[in-house]
């Protein structure tokens with residue numbers, strides 16, 4: 001597997017603050033990873049993402065040591081424009097990302113700098129409107145949309161650029177549960193079929209867990225756990241940091257405490273149900 | 287006592303399409319109510335009627351007996367605190383502590399009381415270390431907590447949260463839930479708009495579901511969230527324990543399971559039973 005993003009002894013402090021928001025980060029992200037980045041509010045998740053697409057250090061002032069390398073380019077030495085060819089970022093606050101007069105123009109905006117033909121632009125815009133199920137919003141003003149609708153438009157305007165690395169900062173915060181699930185399914189498809197690398201900050205652990213291959217857990221500027229979801233969620237640190245774990249994992253743990261051991265921790269309700277049936281069969285065949 | 291009475295409410299932003307289409311809703315003093323439903327259903331539009339920033343196109347909204355169409359917003363604001371979905375719409379002060387003090391000052395409280403409330407709110411929302419920071423340098427979750435803090439600080443009778451769990455990990459959600467229960471026990475009325483199914487399952491006894499400008503369900507959370515018809519229609523996904531219980535229905539697991547502890551109970555008794563037979 002090839003490394004696509006790497007952090008080397010990287011630390012960052014926003015100017016005007018007294019503490020480092022990121023401390024000694026050493027991290028390799030591999031092409032094709034689908035990573036959940038989680039941790040308590042204020043631990044540095046958004047700061048880490050901004051350090052990948054170059055908003056840090058180019059827009060946010062501060063001090064840094066170490067370096068971040070994205071597809072061979074050192075972030076501090078590359079312009080955000082250059083980086084935007086590889087990295088697309090969906091912001092935590094969708095409204096700040098929107099500025100055009102119609103949804104359609106909003107989505108087409110970034111494409112205008114890519115030198116694509118008119119037909120190709122139209123094809124891509126139509127395609128994202130369709131896959132995000134927002135064709136009906138095409139001619140609306142982004143400011144006259146509900147919170148969730150705005151979020152979908154912000155996501156569309158990044159996806160349309162077809163970046164190789166997609167970083168998303170709580171993209172489902174305002175989405176209804178089914179829309180959130182549909183977005184995760186869509187991301188999983190991009191990840192599987194086009195080998196797009198994805199890093200997502202997400203609090204809806206119950207919905208995202210079955211799609212990811214890796215969890216990074218942060219606390220006060222550091223990465224404190226890095227591994228497969230079950231591994232990280234079963235570690236005590238998750239409990240201690242209060243991030244919560246998916247309910248099916250909770251059920252697994254509570255059963256284990258009562259001496260009922262399943263083969264492996266489930267990632268979703270279907271898996272939990274299968275395991276319960278297996279337990280029953282085993283008991284009745286004894 | 288009825289604190290919110292909505293009668294046949296219609297609302298349109300542009301005079302053409304109606305985004306609320308005949309809402310009837312009453313909320314009693316001391317109640318805690320969750321409002322859920324798909325994107326664009328009209329949840330935010332509805333609650334903006336409760337503090338008078340939006341006025342009915344047709345029908346009426348009465349809050350503590352006052353008709354929101356005739357009573358000034360400033361008068362309603364004293365009684366109704368609304369925490370916006372997007373904190374950037376709410377935050378504007380230079381520092382975090384000024385943000386929290388703002389409404390208290392406006393309402394004419396004395397300095398000692400203001401100080402006490404600001405300190406309490408900073409502590410409760412775990413924002414003490416940002417007292418002198420600009421609200422715009424806070425992280426997403428911190429901004430949301432500041433928006434909540436600045437409303438809770440002045441202690442309104444009716445508190446309305448639009449998506450309070452955004453950007454909050456489990457621990458913060460739990461603290462918020464506990465506090466909401468405490469508020470209700472003191473006779474406050476709390477309305478929470480949220481997409482967070484598990485937050486609702488664990489903490490709210492009444493759930494209202496909206497779709498397409500209408501209320502499509504209003505009842506006990508257990509009945510609402512375990513009803514596949516309703517959840518499907520409103521684009522909700524039932525809590526994981528509920529989903530799992532449904533999958534094990536044929537084995538005799540009860541249908542209306544809501545919480546993980548309930549699911550654990552029924553799995554344990556299922557296994558015990560199978561040992562005996």
Ligand SMILES: Nc1ncnc2c1ncn2[C@@H]1O[C@H](COP(=O)(O)OP(=O)(O)OP(=O)(O)O)[C@@H](O)[C@H]1O
Pocket residue numbers: 143144145146147148149174176299300305323324325326327328329330331332371
């Ligand atoms: N300022 C506005 N001008 C015109 N239309 C609007 C405006 N705000 C919202 N709408 C429309 O009104 C409908 C209801 O929006 P509302 O914000 O109440 O939905 P919501 O249930 O809060 O959705 P979400 O879960 O996405 O926040 C949507 O179709 C939306 O596009």
Ligand SMILES: Nc1ncnc2c1ncn2[C@@H]1O[C@H](COP(=O)(O)OP(=O)(O)OP(=O)(O)O)[C@@H](O)[C@H]1O
Pocket residue numbers: 014015016017021039040041042043044045046047048060092422423424425426427428453
């Ligand atoms: N522009 C800024 N200027 C100064 N400090 C900042 C700025 N942005 C973030 N911070 C601070 O840096 C720390 C990390 O913030 P960051 O936004 O990365 O957290 P986060 O993990 O994304 O939190 P959340 O889950 O609440 O969004 C916090 O203490 C925050 O207050």
Ligand SMILES: [Mg+2]
Pocket residue numbers: 045046047092169425426427
């Ligand atoms: Mg953040």
Ligand SMILES: [Mg+2]
Pocket residue numbers: 146147148329330331371
């Ligand atoms: Mg809304």
